[in-house]
Amino acid sequence: MRISKGGLLVVLALLAPLLVELRTVLAWVNVELSVLESAAIGLILVVAIFVWAFWPDNGNDGPTSDSSPR
Amino acid sequence: MNIHAYEKLWLVAAMLLIVGFIATITYGSVALGITMVGDQQDTVEPTELADDDRFDDPRVEQVGENEYEAYVVAQTFSFQPNPIEVPEDSDVTFYVTSRDVIHSFSLVGTNVNTMVIPGEVAEMTVEFDDPAEYGVVCNEYCGPGHHDMEGEVHVVSEDEFDLTELEADGPDEVETGDEISVDVTTENRQLEAIETTITLEIGDETLTEDVTIEGGETLETTFTVDSATLGEGDHDWTVTVDDHTDSGTVTVADDLEDDGGDDDE
Amino acid sequence: MSNAYIDQFPAEAKVIRAAFYSSFFALALGGVFGIIQTLHRTGYYRFIDSADYYTVLTAHGVFLVISFTIFFLVGIFTWAITTSLDRGVEDLRFTWGWYGLMAVGITLTGVAILAGFTDATDISASVLFTFYAPLQAHPLFYLGLVLFVVGTWFAGVDWFRSWWAWKAENPDERIPLPAFMVLTTMLMWYIATLGVAAAILLFLLPWSLGLIESVNPLLTRTLFWFFGHPVVYFWLMPAYMMWYVLLPKISGGKLFSDPLARVVFVLFLILSVPTGIHHQYLDPGIAEGFKFIAMTNTMFLLLPSLLTAFTVVASMEHGARQRGGEGYLGWLKALPWRDPVFAGMALAGLMFAAAGFSGMINAGMNINYLVHNTFWVVGHFHLTVGTAVALTFMAVTYWFLPQVTGKQLWSRSVALGQVVLWFVGMTFMSNAMHRGGLLGIPRRTAEPQYDGFEFEAAVGSVAELDAQIALGGVLLTLSLVLFFANVVGTALNGRSDDLPDNSYAGTLSGPEDAPQILDNLKLWTAIAVVLVIFAYTFPLLSIIDRGGLFGPELVELPLSTLDLESISALALAVEQSTIATLETTADTATAVIAGVIP
Numbered sequence: 001m002r003i004s005k006g007g008l009l010v011v012l013a014l015l016a017p018l019l020v021e022l023r024t025v026l027a028w029v030n031v032e033l034s035v036l037e038s039a040a041i042g043l044i045l046v047v048a049i050f051v052w053a054f055w056p057d058n059g060n061d062g063p064t065s066d067s068s069p070r
Numbered sequence: 071m072n073i074h075a076y077e078k079l080w081l082v083a084a085m086l087l088i089v090g091f092i093a094t095i096t097y098g099s100v101a102l103g104i105t106m107v108g109d110q111q112d113t114v115e116p117t118e119l120a121d122d123d124r125f126d127d128p129r130v131e132q133v134g135e136n137e138y139e140a141y142v143v144a145q146t147f148s149f150q151p152n153p154i155e156v157p158e159d160s161d162v163t164f165y166v167t168s169r170d171v172i173h174s175f176s177l178v179g180t181n182v183n184t185m186v187i188p189g190e191v192a193e194m195t196v197e198f199d200d201p202a203e204y205g206v207v208c209n210e211y212c213g214p215g216h217h218d219m220e221g222e223v224h225v226v227s228e229d230e231f232d233l234t235e236l237e238a239d240g241p242d243e244v245e246t247g248d249e250i251s252v253d254v255t256t257e258n259r260q261l262e263a264i265e266t267t268i269t270l271e272i273g274d275e276t277l278t279e280d281v282t283i284e285g286g287e288t289l290e291t292t293f294t295v296d297s298a299t300l301g302e303g304d305h306d307w308t309v310t311v312d313d314h315t316d317s318g319t320v321t322v323a324d325d326l327e328d329d330g331g332d333d334d335e
Numbered sequence: 336m337s338n339a340y341i342d343q344f345p346a347e348a349k350v351i352r353a354a355f356y357s358s359f360f361a362l363a364l365g366g367v368f369g370i371i372q373t374l375h376r377t378g379y380y381r382f383i384d385s386a387d388y389y390t391v392l393t394a395h396g397v398f399l400v401i402s403f404t405i406f407f408l409v410g411i412f413t414w415a416i417t418t419s420l421d422r423g424v425e426d427l428r429f430t431w432g433w434y435g436l437m438a439v440g441i442t443l444t445g446v447a448i449l450a451g452f453t454d455a456t457d458i459s460a461s462v463l464f465t466f467y468a469p470l471q472a473h474p475l476f477y478l479g480l481v482l483f484v485v486g487t488w489f490a491g492v493d494w495f496r497s498w499w500a501w502k503a504e505n506p507d508e509r510i511p512l513p514a515f516m517v518l519t520t521m522l523m524w525y526i527a528t529l530g531v532a533a534a535i536l537l538f539l540l541p542w543s544l545g546l547i548e549s550v551n552p553l554l555t556r557t558l559f560w561f562f563g564h565p566v567v568y569f570w571l572m573p574a575y576m577m578w579y580v581l582l583p584k585i586s587g588g589k590l591f592s593d594p595l596a597r598v599v600f601v602l603f604l605i606l607s608v609p610t611g612i613h614h615q616y617l618d619p620g621i622a623e624g625f626k627f628i629a630m631t632n633t634m635f636l637l638l639p640s641l642l643t644a645f646t647v648v649a650s651m652e653h654g655a656r657q658r659g660g661e662g663y664l665g666w667l668k669a670l671p672w673r674d675p676v677f678a679g680m681a682l683a684g685l686m687f688a689a690a691g692f693s694g695m696i697n698a699g700m701n702i703n704y705l706v707h708n709t710f711w712v713v714g715h716f717h718l719t720v721g722t723a724v725a726l727t728f729m730a731v732t733y734w735f736l737p738q739v740t741g742k743q744l745w746s747r748s749v750a751l752g753q754v755v756l757w758f759v760g761m762t763f764m765s766n767a768m769h770r771g772g773l774l775g776i777p778r779r780t781a782e783p784q785y786d787g788f789e790f791e792a793a794v795g796s797v798a799e800l801d802a803q804i805a806l807g808g809v810l811l812t813l814s815l816v817l818f819f820a821n822v823v824g825t826a827l828n829g830r831s832d833d834l835p836d837n838s839y840a841g842t843l844s845g846p847e848d849a850p851q852i853l854d855n856l857k858l859w860t861a862i863a864v865v866l867v868i869f870a871y872t873f874p875l876l877s878i879i880d881r882g883g884l885f886g887p888e889l890v891e892l893p894l895s896t897l898d899l900e901s902i903s904a905l906a907l908a909v910e911q912s913t914i915a916t917l918e919t920t921a922d923t924a925t926a927v928i929a930g931v932i933p
């Protein structure tokens with residue numbers, strides 16, 4: 001994992017204000033998202049963050065799962 | 071005292087921000103003329119509004135070409151007058167006071183918003199452009215019925231707008247053969263003269279009179295109808311001036327058992 | 336053997352425990368009322384009469400912003416004084432005395448409010464926590480508030496006594512930072528509460544007892560806000576103290592600057608009170624000039640908060656780098672996000688920054704027309720007191736509970752979930768409240784649905800806003816449930832020997848860098864008083880001149896009918912039972928629990 005579990009939880013929590021405010025900001029430029037669309041964007045972001053968080057880090061300090069013998 | 075260089079920078083930025091805010095607001099007050107509700111108006115006695123020149127009869131008055139004054143009373147749980155009607159393209163100064171507790175007078179979705187405090191009169195001038203209807207809410211808790219306290223401001227087109235007050239008065243009953251006379255009082259609260267027609271409808275009869283009422287004047291007219299043509303029974307009548315109406319009912323009877331009337335002419 | 340607070344100061348730990356439990360009890364009640372009114376307003380679930388909504392709202396306001404916040408404050412201030420001066424209180428009976436007075440006071444007020452739900456008595460006090468005349472509460476309501484405030488005054492005396500005694504023994508030392516924060520905050524509080532004391536003792540209480548005919552509604556309202564603005568700093572200062580003295584430690588580092596922390600508290604002492612008129616921007620009867628002065632003072636009051644933002648972030652960064660954090664923003668990853676104490680405070684701080692923006696809008700006097708008394712304002716203060724303060728308090732509870740009970744926290748994971756849930760819930764609720772306010776939806780209204788017109792939403796619809804508010808409210812309530820689970824779970828735990836030491840953060844730049852003058856409390860108090868005199872003499876005189884000291888004849892709106900005999904009987908009964916119960920609540924609870932659990 002690239003981020004601690006606590007960190008991941010907090011990042012996910014921060015998505016909430018981001019999504020909620022995104023709708024407001026987009027409305028200024030006349031893009032109106034419905035609740036469903038916002039939720040869909042939210043879901044995509046959640047998945048993206050999960051993938052990012054659990055993707056094996058290709059730096060030197062590789063994830064622990066790699067150390068298992070093959 | 072040693073202050074970190076970044077912290078100094080932050081301090082300066084913070085001060086600039088603060089001064090910037092104060093400057094913006096001062097600009098709003100001075101250059102844009104957004105004045106605050108203040109202490110321009112004298113105090114009133116909340117329990118004696120019925121004897122107050124301005125608030126005994128809550129109303130809209132014209133004071134200049136496009137200038138109007140609205141005297142509004144807030145009380146648990148309503149606003150008077152309601153709705154408040156003003157013309158498009160006008161400057162309206164609201165004077166609002168309370169008969170009892172603290173209320174507010176707030177036009178929904180606009181920045182017209184003031185507290186209404188018993189004993190004090192809130193003064194606020196508002197420019198209205200196009201015709202529209204605004205909701206008015208009381209946004210200060212004023213008792214258990216607070217959520218029922220609402221009103222409306224109607225901004226109407228020039229053609230629709232008038233400040234005509236109509237009041238008509240007729241007898242309750244007359245003896246067949248006597249005349250029925252309906253007294254009509256029409257007040258023009260606008261500054262300009264109006265030309266209009268006053269109409270009385272009673273039974274199948276329609277009587278009209280074309281009138282001109284000078285600005286600020288009150289006109290008294292009397293319509294008379296012969297009761298014999300109407301016949302015995304109850305007759306509804308309606309007086310109409312533009313959009314205003316007033317109505318009543320008169321009973322025509324052959325024998326009135328009334329005592330005093332010396333009506334043999 | 337650990338070196339936790341309870342080991343150092345067992346007797347004081349008991350007082351703090353009692354204060355915390357009183358605070359949490361109020362939070363629980365407030366939370367229940369909070370969700371009731373959320374579901375009622377939004378129309379999702381209405382089981383009370385709309386006329387009773389205002390009794391619920393009064394209870395929500397008073398229990399949360401008077402009892403929850405202030406009981407918590409006296410708890411941590413007692414901790415701060417005893418820990419930083421390293422001495423117990425001077426006289427334990429006196430300490431229990433002020434706690435008892437506060438408890439009795441708030442009980443009387445609470446009874447007066449809650450009695451509004453039943454027709455069995457005529458007592459009621461549905462006047463909201465601002466109690467604007469001519470709305471009139473039962474005398475018990477005012478009396479209870481007076482006792483409560485007097486209790487806090489004695490608490491301040493207690494802390495000053497500790498400091499004087501300490502100073503006599505350490506004449507040349509600087510006041511330790513936590514003690515400095517307590518003392519400056521209390522000085523501000525003494526000045527601020529004069530306003531509400533005058534409003535109640537001179538006018539509202541005699542009026543509710545029928546001793547005077549009438550009051551000047553603008554005068555009592557102005558006196559209320561004389562107190563009503565600084566009280567928000569009274570809620571905020573303990574949270575700030577936690578951000579200054581606990582957060583750096585929890586992040587693994589030190590406080591960036593002791594001198595600037597002192598400057599910040601001094602600024603709050605001198606600027607908090609002469610700003611209250613900013614709550615009255617839209618009041619008729621107060622000249623525009625006075626409003627302008629309040630506005631400038633308010634803007635300058637942004638300064639200490641902006642300085643705090645810097646110091647807090649800088650201290651966190653220092654902590655993160657001590658823990659091996661690197662890079663421009665990469666250090667953020669090195670912070671202890673797993674720790675609910677840290678995560679809670681950090682999220683609370685973040686929300687406070689957001690609240691700063693809506694606060695600047697409120698403070699702009701001509702922009703205030705747009706938002707005054709709309710739902711926007713409710714959104715704003717659920718970010719400030721409802722999150723910056725409340726969430727910080729809940730987060731630090733996870734540190735304090737083990738300190739004052741000697742028991743391990745029941746569950747750190749539940750605690751982390753709780754603070755995160757609060758953040759998410761509040762995001763939903765407060766965002767929709769702000770947006771609703773811009774549409775003109777009023778606050779303090781049981782049914783913001785009108786016959787003659789509808790609110791027009793810019794994005795989405797009013798129904799969506801309602802749904803978002805209800806969702807937020809439900810999440811917040813769940814978060815509270817988790818919080819209480821942890822408090823109870825911890826109380827049920829056995830005594831632990833493996834607790835962290837009782838200590839607070841060191842400083843990078845210590846008191847030796849702070850000019851001596853900063854510790855001159857007399858000077859700052861004098862300046863504060865002078866500023867208050869400048870800001871308030873003329874407005875008050877002009878209000879009295881206009882409306883009279885006792886106002887015009889009024890149609891009062893009593894929300895109760897007076898029955899003196901029942902009051903004194905009730906007051907006596909309540910007083911006796913509360914003294915008996917409250918002083919021992921904490922022990923009884925633990926004793927019972929200990930008895931049940933083998």
Ligand code: HEM
Nearest residue numbers: 369370373396399463464720721725778779780808811812
């Ligand atoms: C479960 C969590 C909470 C919920 C669901 C909640 C909900 C609400 C709602 C919907 C209102 C608006 C009522 C109205 O204006 O008609 C309100 C008002 C208020 N809330 Fe909360 N709240 C919560 C927590 C808090 C906390 C933690 C605090 C402070 C520490 C707080 C302080 C206040 C205050 C002071 C008012 C205004 C009372 C008044 O206008 O007289 N709330 N709350």
Ligand SMILES: [Cu+2]
Nearest residue numbers: 208210212216
């Ligand atoms: Cu109201």
Ligand SMILES: [Cu+2]
Nearest residue numbers: 563564613614
């Ligand atoms: Cu304020």
